[in-house]
Amino acid sequence: MARPAPAPLYTLRGAGSPLNALHFGCCEGDPPLLFSGSGQGSVHVWNLTTRRAERVLEGHSGASVTWLNMLHSRDTLISQGRDMRVCLWDLAEGRGDVTDALWTGSVGFCRCSLLETGPGRWLLAHAGETMEEVKIIELPSKSPVCSLIPQAKLGMVMCIKLWQARSIQYIVLFSQKSRSASQMAPYLPYSALVLTFWDTV
Incomplete structure (x- = not known):
């Protein structure tokens, strides 16, 4: 008989809609982050030390976020949405702006x-x-x-x-x-x- 799944260490709540994409961002000396993309077009930046959302990024006009990744360590986030756009985000020094976008x-x-x-x-x-x-x-x-x-x-x-x-x-x-x-x-x-x-x- 298979053993039951282990209990979660903790649960992050507050995304507000179903999640379609997750990406970890870990860098030595900095708190580990988890990026989540929601069905309402939001990207939540979760601090896994405090277990709270540090920021909420809006850049896909309410369209579902389907994919997330990082460039330049944790300074640049790249996201894909059902709005047919791939967005580049500047996250350095607490910023959260779309700096460039590609129409797919x-x-x-x-x-x-x-x-x-x-x-x-x-x-x-x-x-x-x-x-x-x-x-x-x-x-x-x-x-x-x-x-x-x-x-x-x-x-x-x-x-x-x-x-x-x-x-x-x-x-x-x-x-x-x-x-x-x-x-x-x-x-x-x-x-x-x-x-x-x-x-x-």
């Missing part, structure tokens, strides 16, 4: 993926305007790197993951209809593998 054009639920490629440089992958499209840009310049569109109609992109193995950057795409196929991505200026999964039925 995607109305789906696919979360972005972020990969650090060097000091102060990242790749961001996000679903595009057309159903099967995935766009990749470089941050902080927002320069387009490539746009990936499979030849076959595979359905809405549901999951994207950028990762780095043995110093080679990869992109994995999952469509709504899932099973197997793979192809190389000739559009990138470095080696990349694109896996597209779809239903054979």
Whole structure:
């Protein structure tokens, strides 16, 4: 018989609506933080030492926040919302302002993926305007790197993951209809593998 789940250490309350995204922000010497994105478009910044929300960030016009991540340690937050925007937030010295935003054009639920490629440089992958499209840009310049569109109609992109193995950057795409196929991505200026999964039925 399986053992019951352990009791929580503590419970954080006050987000005001269902949560869709969580991200820990831990830095040596600073209190650990938890960022939560709500269905009403708010991002709560929770101090896990005091167990209270330090700040509430509003930048997605009430649209659900679906993904959160960090740039530059804990000074810059990046958030994705159902308002079809990815926002960059300046959190340094207690600030909480949107400093830049990217319009994705995607109305789906696919979360972005972020990969650090060097000091102060990242790749961001996000679903595009057309159903099967995935766009990749470089941050902080927002320069387009490539746009990936499979030849076959595979359905809405549901999951994207950028990762780095043995110093080679990869992109994995999952469509709504899932099973197997793979192809190389000739559009990138470095080696990349694109896996597209779809239903054979």
